[in-house]
Amino acid sequence: MTQGTPPLSRLPAGKQRQRRTQQRRWLNRLWSWLITLAGGSVILALLGIFVYLLTEVTPLFKPVSAQPIVVEHSPPAFDITPAPIPAAAATAAGFEVAFSLVEPLQGYLLLAASNGEACLWWQRQPEAGCLQRLSLTDRTVNLTTLRWLAGKQSIVSGDSSGQLKQWFFLPDEHGQLRISWIKPFARRNAAIVDIAPEQGRSGFAVLDAAGGVSLFYANLTKPLWQGQAAEYQRATRLQFSQRNEQLWLLGPGEPTALQLDNRHPEISWRTLFQKVWYEGWQQPEYVWQSSGGAELRQGKYSLVPLTIGTLKAAFYAMLVAVPLGILAALYTACFLSEPLRSRLSQLIELLALFPTVIIGFLAAIWLAPALEQHLLALLLFLLLLPLLVLALARLWPRLPKRWQQIPGSGWDLMLLAALLFVTAYLALLGGDTLQQQFFSGSFRFWLNEQGVSYQQRNALVVGLAMGFAVLPIIFSICYDVMSQVPRQLTLGASALGATHWQIVRRVIWPLSLPGVLAAVMLGLGRALGETMIILMATGNAPISNFNLFEGLRSLTATLTIELPEAAVDSSHYRMLFLVAILLFIFTFMANTLADLVRQRLKRNFQRLDT
Amino acid sequence: MLVATAKLRLMIISLVLAALSPALRAVSPEQSATLAVAEPTPLSGTLSSTGSDTLHNMMMIWRRQFVALHPQLNLQIQSSGSATAPVALLEGTASLGPMSRPMLAVEQERFRRRFGYDAIAVPVALDMLALYVHQDNPLRSISMAQLESIYAQNRLCHRQAAIERWGELGLAGTWQSRPVAAYGRNPASGTYGFFRQQVLCEGDYQQRVQQLPGAAAVVRAVSQSVNAIGYSGLGQQIAGVKILALQADANSPALMPTPEHAISGRYPLARVLYIYLNKAPARALPAAEQAFLRFVLSAEGQALLSNDGLVPVPAALRAQAIQELGL
Numbered sequence: 001m002t003q004g005t006p007p008l009s010r011l012p013a014g015k016q017r018q019r020r021t022q023q024r025r026w027l028n029r030l031w032s033w034l035i036t037l038a039g040g041s042v043i044l045a046l047l048g049i050f051v052y053l054l055t056e057v058t059p060l061f062k063p064v065s066a067q068p069i070v071v072e073h074s075p076p077a078f079d080i081t082p083a084p085i086p087a088a089a090a091t092a093a094g095f096e097v098a099f100s101l102v103e104p105l106q107g108y109l110l111l112a113a114s115n116g117e118a119c120l121w122w123q124r125q126p127e128a129g130c131l132q133r134l135s136l137t138d139r140t141v142n143l144t145t146l147r148w149l150a151g152k153q154s155i156v157s158g159d160s161s162g163q164l165k166q167w168f169f170l171p172d173e174h175g176q177l178r179i180s181w182i183k184p185f186a187r188r189n190a191a192i193v194d195i196a197p198e199q200g201r202s203g204f205a206v207l208d209a210a211g212g213v214s215l216f217y218a219n220l221t222k223p224l225w226q227g228q229a230a231e232y233q234r235a236t237r238l239q240f241s242q243r244n245e246q247l248w249l250l251g252p253g254e255p256t257a258l259q260l261d262n263r264h265p266e267i268s269w270r271t272l273f274q275k276v277w278y279e280g281w282q283q284p285e286y287v288w289q290s291s292g293g294a295e296l297r298q299g300k301y302s303l304v305p306l307t308i309g310t311l312k313a314a315f316y317a318m319l320v321a322v323p324l325g326i327l328a329a330l331y332t333a334c335f336l337s338e339p340l341r342s343r344l345s346q347l348i349e350l351l352a353l354f355p356t357v358i359i360g361f362l363a364a365i366w367l368a369p370a371l372e373q374h375l376l377a378l379l380l381f382l383l384l385l386p387l388l389v390l391a392l393a394r395l396w397p398r399l400p401k402r403w404q405q406i407p408g409s410g411w412d413l414m415l416l417a418a419l420l421f422v423t424a425y426l427a428l429l430g431g432d433t434l435q436q437q438f439f440s441g442s443f444r445f446w447l448n449e450q451g452v453s454y455q456q457r458n459a460l461v462v463g464l465a466m467g468f469a470v471l472p473i474i475f476s477i478c479y480d481v482m483s484q485v486p487r488q489l490t491l492g493a494s495a496l497g498a499t500h501w502q503i504v505r506r507v508i509w510p511l512s513l514p515g516v517l518a519a520v521m522l523g524l525g526r527a528l529g530e531t532m533i534i535l536m537a538t539g540n541a542p543i544s545n546f547n548l549f550e551g552l553r554s555l556t557a558t559l560t561i562e563l564p565e566a567a568v569d570s571s572h573y574r575m576l577f578l579v580a581i582l583l584f585i586f587t588f589m590a591n592t593l594a595d596l597v598r599q600r601l602k603r604n605f606q607r608l609d610t
Numbered sequence: 611m612l613v614a615t616a617k618l619r620l621m622i623i624s625l626v627l628a629a630l631s632p633a634l635r636a637v638s639p640e641q642s643a644t645l646a647v648a649e650p651t652p653l654s655g656t657l658s659s660t661g662s663d664t665l666h667n668m669m670m671i672w673r674r675q676f677v678a679l680h681p682q683l684n685l686q687i688q689s690s691g692s693a694t695a696p697v698a699l700l701e702g703t704a705s706l707g708p709m710s711r712p713m714l715a716v717e718q719e720r721f722r723r724r725f726g727y728d729a730i731a732v733p734v735a736l737d738m739l740a741l742y743v744h745q746d747n748p749l750r751s752i753s754m755a756q757l758e759s760i761y762a763q764n765r766l767c768h769r770q771a772a773i774e775r776w777g778e779l780g781l782a783g784t785w786q787s788r789p790v791a792a793y794g795r796n797p798a799s800g801t802y803g804f805f806r807q808q809v810l811c812e813g814d815y816q817q818r819v820q821q822l823p824g825a826a827a828v829v830r831a832v833s834q835s836v837n838a839i840g841y842s843g844l845g846q847q848i849a850g851v852k853i854l855a856l857q858a859d860a861n862s863p864a865l866m867p868t869p870e871h872a873i874s875g876r877y878p879l880a881r882v883l884y885i886y887l888n889k890a891p892a893r894a895l896p897a898a899e900q901a902f903l904r905f906v907l908s909a910e911g912q913a914l915l916s917n918d919g920l921v922p923v924p925a926a927l928r929a930q931a932i933q934e935l936g937l
Contacts, residue, residue, distance in 0.1 A: 105766055105811060151812075153766070175771050280764025280813060289814055291797045291806065300814070364827075369834040440784070445837075448789050455791060456835045457820060539820020539831075540796065551820060561823055565693030565798035567716055 158192025320467025325474030360536030377431025481515030521594030661695030691798030710800030751864035845919030
């Protein structure tokens, strides 16, 4: 230290102080900007993702457009000479054959006369004559065209009254192949002149005598596009270009052509949410079937099985997690005393950290086979447990006084745990014995014989496994809410002479109910968005039912399984983005509801505090 | 008719054997087999591979041996399905694209639009799909028509009635009423597409067929479920499952998936596995890729195939690939 007079204040002198203030102001501003930027960019990123999803999906629903163009080069010659008809077939039909179609896989032959009379003949049974006789038109009108759609699984016929009909080859109840009438398409205004199938896709174009051209897709009765022009009247034939981008109208005069923009004909709201009768299927159904390994003629993209799968898995998981989570929270928050209480709650919350892949894996390789073997034991357990607990409760007052006074909390926990184990053991023993005695060794196969479909990897397995994953979320929120009930209320009730049980039922429970609801909604959000458990514990079969013993396919699992293989910009690819949006909407709804409920809860507590 | 076309596809292997061009003879199988495995110059850097899950085990085995030869070289392998290979090659995120099926026209076209030439397919192994059942299942063989009746929804190939119980496959006793639980792969896998093409005649799968991600997952599921049947690569054998002999049609014998039957083309579910490459016609492959493929196609690399239940590529086909790559 020097001898000079020490400064009166340690605060910096005028100029320096000013500089410091300025510095601090700058720093503050910088920080606030950074924070704003971070917050804003998060919001922007979220919006961006959503907008991106939408831009990927919107092309699916873009209306089809067609522009007349100048034909630059004449289309490749198109072989329209029909295959020779075997003499045996012609005699079997007994009419003058105007149209003939050959089924390529087995060699069935469909012959038709110009009045619509038709005969199905099979080369493997030539002596049988016509296997089926039918009329492809109403008697009064003439058949004018008969064409295969791509893939040669379904037929479209057109007649002189402008009607279009779709026909399938379907086996009847005896396994005999039959031509079956499927559906009419929207009627054209004039006689049908020609039908052209798309290349490698199930759409087709129709030309009518009034010069009308319309584009159809096999699953939809209404045309995707239609147009009319006088010059089209000259045309007699339609043909698609190799990639279905152009439609040529050919005839005696100059060929004309239409440039088409029809990328995703198979997607419409109808095919996404209604039953569709696909080629070769026995009846209309909700089908999700895609393939990255091959180009499909008909993508089958129904969102119904996936939505049902997601809801089914979430429902059964909630069935497990909600009662267990809420009751566990109630017990821990209201009935346990301190050291044990916080330790137990921490332990349950720790379960949330369990990687879901592990849960899914265990569910698939251990739980699913075990459940299949001991299904009866599980049912017995669910039946026995409440009975035994009730019996114990009934027995309790009759026990000697010495036994009833349990030292400290935690003992009842031990006692009930012991009861649980005893019940489980009894159920296992009883279930297996019953199974051997009455169900010829396997309850699961017995169920099958009763007509209940049972798959090893089913919704029950998912419910248990995912319930286990959702439970900690529900528990921890419920626990927090219940232990935050204002103390003056419980103490007040206690002072007024309420019993512990009365306090729980009349004070804690009603107050924490909104919080419990919020916990349930958050758990639901988690269950809807869960991926790995469902992916691994189910067979991912896209089934549309709520059977507990059958598998399911969720929106999330579909994304995981299929997104890596989807060809960019294909219908399949865009459909998967639509699936993602649907999933987003589900979880968003669950979480928003939870938030609303939570805000109400906050207001309730504020009111109580004042 | 269809059976004939299916057979044809498999006969390609044997056809190639027969129809070797004179140019090919320049590199004889013996020569290719004697191609030096060890490189005198040490290679370094990173090779990455993205694609087929079927080839995953094999790529790992090859990597182990290959990296032992070139310790400086790092080979990253990602296996999430054949359909990921074309995308990875296109984006340049991988230089090797193992695939369990040939590239589709669309995929090849997208590649051509970007680079101006086709991606090159190098046949690296023959694989057979085996039909697995639980070891307690008394069934010994199954026909293609029966398989279709189990797996297909619309049964285009044989038009036979659907099969839902093991009794309909000729099993008696307790098995008679047991339902058939069918397992298969997820659509990302080339196996799913191959099975769909060969067995279902491009038809649709039954809705109840369970789709599992991973070749091993299918076999594991079968080993745990007594009434299950599943298809997967031959390399996935574990305890608890049994492989069925497969009958192509009513007139042919039921055959087990063995190397001889794969090469002769008589086992109906055999296929070629490829590694796809991005190689400009004029330019030679980078040294690391070259060394890896030379190793894979060498006698030593092909001998490793049996560790994973795969079958070596016929020498002539290998020689053709070696010549095409300029190794």
